[in-house]
Amino acid sequence: MTPDEWALSEATKDRLFALASKGLLLTILIWALFPIYWMVFNSFRTRFEIVGGDPSFTETSFHYQNYIDMWSRVDLIEYFMNSLIIASVTTAIALCIACLGGYAFSRYRFPGRRYVGASLIGTQLIPGILILLPMFMLFRTFHDTVGVQLINTYQGIIFVYTTFAVPFAIWMLRGFFDTIPASLEEAARVDGCTRFQALVRIVLPLAAPGIAATGMFVFLVAFNEVLFASVMARGDVTPLSIGIQQFMERDQNYWGEMMAASTVATVPILLLFVLFQKPIVKGLTEGGVKQ
Amino acid sequence: MASAFTRLHERVTDGGLGQYLPLYGRLDEKHQYAYKLLFPALAMMFVVHFIPVVWGATISVMGVNSNYIADWTSAPFVGLEHYAFVMDPTTTIGSRYWYSISRTVLWSVGVLVGTYVLGLTAALLLNQEFKGSFFVRTLLLLPWIAPAIVTLNVWRMMFLSESGIINHALMSIGLIDEPMFWLLGDQALWSMTIAHVWLQFPWVMIMLYAGLQSIPQQLYEAAAIDGAGRWGKFRYVTLPQLKPVSGVVVLLMLLWTMIDFTTPYVMFGGSPPSSVEVTMVYIYNFSFRAFAFGRGAAMSVGLFVVAMVLATIYYRRFIRSDFEEETQ
Numbered sequence: 001m002t003p004d005e006w007a008l009s010e011a012t013k014d015r016l017f018a019l020a021s022k023g024l025l026l027t028i029l030i031w032a033l034f035p036i037y038w039m040v041f042n043s044f045r046t047r048f049e050i051v052g053g054d055p056s057f058t059e060t061s062f063h064y065q066n067y068i069d070m071w072s073r074v075d076l077i078e079y080f081m082n083s084l085i086i087a088s089v090t091t092a093i094a095l096c097i098a099c100l101g102g103y104a105f106s107r108y109r110f111p112g113r114r115y116v117g118a119s120l121i122g123t124q125l126i127p128g129i130l131i132l133l134p135m136f137m138l139f140r141t142f143h144d145t146v147g148v149q150l151i152n153t154y155q156g157i158i159f160v161y162t163t164f165a166v167p168f169a170i171w172m173l174r175g176f177f178d179t180i181p182a183s184l185e186e187a188a189r190v191d192g193c194t195r196f197q198a199l200v201r202i203v204l205p206l207a208a209p210g211i212a213a214t215g216m217f218v219f220l221v222a223f224n225e226v227l228f229a230s231v232m233a234r235g236d237v238t239p240l241s242i243g244i245q246q247f248m249e250r251d252q253n254y255w256g257e258m259m260a261a262s263t264v265a266t267v268p269i270l271l272l273f274v275l276f277q278k279p280i281v282k283g284l285t286e287g288g289v290k291q
Numbered sequence: 292m293a294s295a296f297t298r299l300h301e302r303v304t305d306g307g308l309g310q311y312l313p314l315y316g317r318l319d320e321k322h323q324y325a326y327k328l329l330f331p332a333l334a335m336m337f338v339v340h341f342i343p344v345v346w347g348a349t350i351s352v353m354g355v356n357s358n359y360i361a362d363w364t365s366a367p368f369v370g371l372e373h374y375a376f377v378m379d380p381t382t383t384i385g386s387r388y389w390y391s392i393s394r395t396v397l398w399s400v401g402v403l404v405g406t407y408v409l410g411l412t413a414a415l416l417l418n419q420e421f422k423g424s425f426f427v428r429t430l431l432l433l434p435w436i437a438p439a440i441v442t443l444n445v446w447r448m449m450f451l452s453e454s455g456i457i458n459h460a461l462m463s464i465g466l467i468d469e470p471m472f473w474l475l476g477d478q479a480l481w482s483m484t485i486a487h488v489w490l491q492f493p494w495v496m497i498m499l500y501a502g503l504q505s506i507p508q509q510l511y512e513a514a515a516i517d518g519a520g521r522w523g524k525f526r527y528v529t530l531p532q533l534k535p536v537s538g539v540v541v542l543l544m545l546l547w548t549m550i551d552f553t554t555p556y557v558m559f560g561g562s563p564p565s566s567v568e569v570t571m572v573y574i575y576n577f578s579f580r581a582f583a584f585g586r587g588a589a590m591s592v593g594l595f596v597v598a599m600v601l602a603t604i605y606y607r608r609f610i611r612s613d614f615e616e617e618t619q
Contacts, residue, residue, distance in 0.1 A: 017521070025416045028409070029427065032434050035489065038456065039445045051454045096296045100303065101332040108325035111318065116329065123340045124543065125598040127550040129574045130591035131343035133350065133584055137363065138343065163339035166332050195324065196300055200293075216436070224439040227552040227575070241440040241553075245560070255448055262441035273436045277429045284432075285501040 039266065043067070043259035050255045066260035070247075073257055078236075079243030080265065085154060086239055087222040090161040094218045095211060098166050102173030103199055107182065120167040128227045135160065136231060150232075157233040161225060165218040172217065176210025177203060179286060212276055213283030223269075240265060303327050344595075351588035366585070373589035384577070388590055390565070391573040392597065398484060398569055399548040405488035406544055407537075410495030415529075417496070418503045428500070435493035443557040446486035450474050479559065479567045487554045491547075495540055502536035503529070538609040542602060549598050570594045 008016070042050055046063045070076055105116070139150040150156030184206075185198040193201065204211070226241050233239055244265075247258035273280060304327050312326055312333075350363065351373055359366035379385040417428055434442065449456045450473035458470040473482045510528045519527060552571045559567055561576065568576075570590070578587025 021416055021419060024412065025427065028413050028416070029430060031489070032431050032493070035442055035445045035449065036433060036437060038449060039441070042448070050448075051451070092295075096299050097331045097335070099296070100300065100328040104325040104328035108322060110322035110325040116333070119336065123336060125546045125550065125595070125602050126340055126344060127571060127574075127591055127594045127598065128552060129550075129571050129578075130347045130588070130595050131340065133578070133588065134343035134346035135339065138338075138346070159335075160339060163335040166335060170332060196297075196304075200297070220436070220438070224553055226440065226556050227571075230556075231579075240438075241557075244440060244444070245557070248560070258444060259448070262444060265441050266437045269438060270433060270436060273432075274429065281425070281428060281432070281497075284497045285504060 036266070036270075039259050040263050042256060043263045045256055047254070047256055051253075063256065066256040067264075070254075070257040070261045070264075073254060074243060074246040074261075075238075076243070076261055079238055079240040082154075082233075082237050082243075083223055083240040083265075086158055086161065086233070086237070087219050089154070089158050090165065090222040091215050091218045093158070094162045094165040094169055095215055097162070098169035098173050098214065098218075099204065099211065101166070101170040102177055103203065105170060105174040106177035107185075120171055123167040132227060132231060135228070139232070152233060152235045152237055154237055157228065157237060157239075160228055160232070161222040164225070165221045169214050169218055172214045173207070173210060176207045176214075176283065176286070179210075180206045209279035209283035209286065211283070212279040213281075216273065216280055219269075299331070300328075303330055347588050348592055350585055351592050353585055355585040355588070356582050363584075369585065373586045374593070377586050377590050378593065384586070387565075387568075387573060388570070388593075391568050391570040392594070394480065394566065395549055395569040395571075395594075398480060398487075398567075399545050401480075401484040402487050402491065402548045403541060403544050405484060406492045406495045407541065409488060409492040410540075411499050413492070413496040414499040414503055415525075417500055428497075431496060432493045434489050435491070439490050439553055440557055442490065443486055443554060446482070446489070447474065447558050450482045450486075474559070475564050477566045479564045483554060483558055483567050486558060487548065487551070490554070491544065495544060498536055498540045499533060502533045506532045534609075538605075541609075542605050545605075546598055546602060549601075550594070 043066055044062050044064060046061060046065075049061065049063070104110075105113070136151065139156055143149050143151070148155075150159065180203055184202050185193075185195075188198040188202050189195070223239075224241060229239050229242050233242070244258065244261060247254040247261065304324070312330070315323065315326065318326065352368060352370055353359075353363065353366045354369045355363050355366045376382065377385055377388050380389050413431055417424055417431070452458055452470045452472045452474070455470075455473065457473065458467070461467045462470070471478060473479070506529065510532070511524055514524045514528050550571060551569075552575070555563060555567055555569050555572045556575075559572075563572060571594070574587050574590045574594070577590070578584050
């Protein structure tokens with residue numbers, strides 16, 4: 001055979017390429033979704049099914065007991081509520097502050113703008129472990145002098161998480177605001193709007209997808225934080241990130257119950273995301289690309 | 292929420308806290324307004340980032356241990372003694388510190404390569420418009436949206452040696468003969484990398500996808516006229532056009548992984564195998580178990596410096612030119 005006979009026609013090549021792409025995409029999709037499936041699936045299995053015998057992909061005795069027992073094994077409802085309160089309040093406050101900051105950063109070429117931008121990025125490379133102890137001491141000093149307790153309280157941990165989230169949130173929102181033409185606000189100003197009215201009535205509604213995407217980001221930062229939570233959010237405000245580890249006891253791992261608790265924690269967040277996916281995905285893909 | 296936002300704006304602009312910023316009086320009115328808007332963010336960053344970093348650096352040159360924790364100011368000044376001690380590779384602590392840094396770098400680079408390759412592949416596949424692409428994009432984002440504190444435990448369960456699904460799958464297709472210990476020894480680093488790549492690749496994917504979407508179609512048409520095939524278009528249009536967004540993605544992914552605590556801590560708890568004892572975990576265990584806060588602070592400053600040096604080199608080399616063009 002000559003090489004010519006080996007060569008595939010353009011149309012065949014295209015078809016093969018399309019087929020290979022679909023196959024690859026399917027593989028990535030399975031890799032992305034399998035752990036989530038595995039979590040839900042195992043939440044319905046007994047401990048024997050999980051740790052003993054052959055693991056199976058589909059066979060289960062539909063052991064919903066996990067969903068009943070998990071509440072008494074650890075103070076799950078308390079951890080859930082704490083995480084929810086901490087993460088939602090953090091998101092609300094951080095978004096307000098970051099909207100103002102991101103707007104200023106996007107619209108004004110003020111002196112020192114480069115330094116403000118550099119310090120926003122600079123905060124991203126501070127290891128949490130470096131500021132953990134000083135933060136703890138700072139909060140204690142605050143308690144001794146002002147009399148307001150910040151350690152192991154909602155306000156303390158929310159303050160810390162908000163500040164962790166704000167710099168990157170400003171960075172993200174500034175990218176979204178940049179995509180909205182300033183001429184729209186100028187027109188509104190001519191019609192008699194104040195600067196703030198122009199921001200609230202023109203810019204924020206147009207940036208809504210970006211704000212949703214940023215909100216998702218902030219929520220996840222607060223929900224998944226472990227380091228500061230392990231030191232400054234104990235006792236009554238212990239969040240799920242710390243509390244869920246209690247399913248792992250020294251001699252016994254309650255995998256089934258842990259997976260049930262994990263499913264209960266994940267499903268609302270996934271539902272929320274799927275419900276608001278249009279704005280969030282739109283926001284993530286449109287504005288975030290600006291540096 | 293809306294009224295809270297309005298009140299915040301009023302507080303910030305009328306209360307005029309911005310005026311306490313240095314050189315405020317020399318700005319014109321418009322720029323004063325900008326600083327007023329930025330004030331809450333800057334003030335919080337000052338309290339939570341700036342002061343503790345300076346404080347941490349101060350502790351690192353003082354002999355703070357459990358005796359002095361209540362009154363750290365009376366701890367003796369020891370200069371650079373802690374630094375000399377923790378960076379001395381001949382002591383146990385020093386050698387473990389260096390080892391933890393090498394594990395951190397290995398882990399970060401592994402995660403970076405993994406997330407970038409996977410993220411770019413997924414982004415390129417998504418970029419070929421097809422029916423249901425929006426749906427697929429949403430599904431691919433789920434690993435990033437699902438809370439890491441629970442999904443990392445799922446990975447831990449999948450990596451179990453006797454009953455884990457991964458060993459079972461590998462054995463049933465004949466890649467290994469007997470169960471591997473994924474959560475012990477050197478393999479633990481692989482497990483942690485795989486789990487972290489799974490968590491983070493959707494973010495890289497969505498950033499690169501956004502970059503792909505913003506490439507003008509004309510460039511591809513021009514390349515086609517010049518006779519570029521699929522590979523040529525990728526090599527000479529897609530990759531160069533992705534450079535600015537890749538720069539940011541690579542930098543942030545590297546830094547975020549270097550200072551990540553959630554993944555090692557959730558997957559391996561308080562006493563991890565040494566192959567995954569990354570610097571964050573090592574310092575955490577060291578300073579809070581031995582109450583050697585001064586030495587711990589010196590180690591943290593070391594990690595911060597490593598991150599800063601890497602970031603600065605990288606920024607100078609890959610990002611600055613793009614950024615400056617854009618800010619001019």
